[in-house]
Amino acid sequence: MTDEPLLTGRRIAEVLATSTGGVGTHLRSVLSALARSGAAVRVCGPQATEELFGFTASGADFRPVGISAGLDPVADLRAVHALRRATAGADLVHAHGLRAGLVAAAARALAGQRRRPLVLTLHNALPEGGGLRRRVLQAAERATVRGADVVLAASGDLADNARRLGARDVRVAPVSAPPLGPARRDRREVRRELGLDDDRRPLVVAIGRLHPQKGYDSLLDAVGRWSADPRLRPAPLVAIAGDGPLSDELSRRIAAEGLPVTLLGRRTDVADLLGAADACVLPSVWEARSLTAQEALRAGTPLVATAVGGIPELVGDAAELVPAGDAAALAETVARVLTDPAEIARLGAAGPRQAATWPDEAATAAALVELYRELLGPPESRR
Secondary structure (H helix, E strand, C coil): CCCCCCCCCCEEEEEECCCCCHHHHHHHHHHHHHHHCCCEEEEEECHHHHHHHCHHHHCCEEEECCCCCCCCHHHHHHHHHHHHHHCCCCCEEEEECHHHHHHHHHHHHHHCCCCCCEEEEECCCCCCCCHHHHHHHHHHHHHHHHHCCEEEECCHHHHHHHHHCCCCCEEECCCCCCCCCCCCCCHHHHHHHCCCCCCCCCEEEEECCCCHHHCHHHHHHHHHHHCCCCCCCCCCEEEEEECCCCHHHHHHHHHHHCCCEEEEECCCCHHHHHHHCCEEEECCCCCCCCHHHHHHHHHCCCEEEECCCCHHHHHCCCCEEECCCCHHHHHHHHHHHHCCHHHHHHHHHHHHHHHCCCCCHHHHHHHHHHHHHHHHCCCHHHC
């Protein structure tokens, strides 16, 4: 009998495209456990991801590979060649996200290493829309999931879609949000920073990248309705934490319509914001296992979210759900929650109970180690 770590001597390459949120956060959260398993881990992705997430601080080597979030044939070809070189000695490659998976599958084929296991984690669905770009993305998605030895899906709908596309081995693998840690400032201090001098005015927070997927247009439509709602006097202040491509567009609309909305930019004090908020909203067009939803429920902050993707299975009855794109339903549900102390208490208690049923970071990482061991066999020293 030996206590030798399960992946001793194994070289694992983790690959991701441009990321500013959930994908990079998830990958960073499992690196320490992979190192403890005996594996030598190399992360391959854009240099900006290392600067933002600090993968090397978690025990990984890092190689810059410029995999962008959008389709660019010239850039993609460069990324394929760069990734082929960066993963030349790897025993297993794990791509996080469809873009990373597409480049990883092409790099494996170029290197003639089809027997080397390729794992693909699907974190997101394809964006809505039509036309040539949509058809190209669908073809790339089909080729990528079929090229992977194992597809891990962050939610059940992603798993079902991968099976429809012909993936060989599909498994649901929930992505756990790392614990935020306790708030560093109290509710009054945070609210004062946001211009709220007392507890009379409700504070609603939204947390996430300023991107069309997050549904902020519907949120602003809902905010506009609150000015005519006699139950909400004064109208809530909405604080949105995040940055992204819609920043200027949202700023112009907020100013033009005089909406009580503050764009906070990227924040590192999410625990403080959730602790100060009367409610959290997640108006997304689609989500798998939203990190924001997980953080809100753990904090006991009442959550109103859209019933999309993996959200219903994630939150159960611990959040209020509305249809995506339905600003009237979003406005009414948030107003009802904010003005019903019994509902606030119910959601505040139900959130942590629901969160206790989710796998934590350690369980997520352990499942990944077991999968790698399944695909690679015993450590080199035992073979």
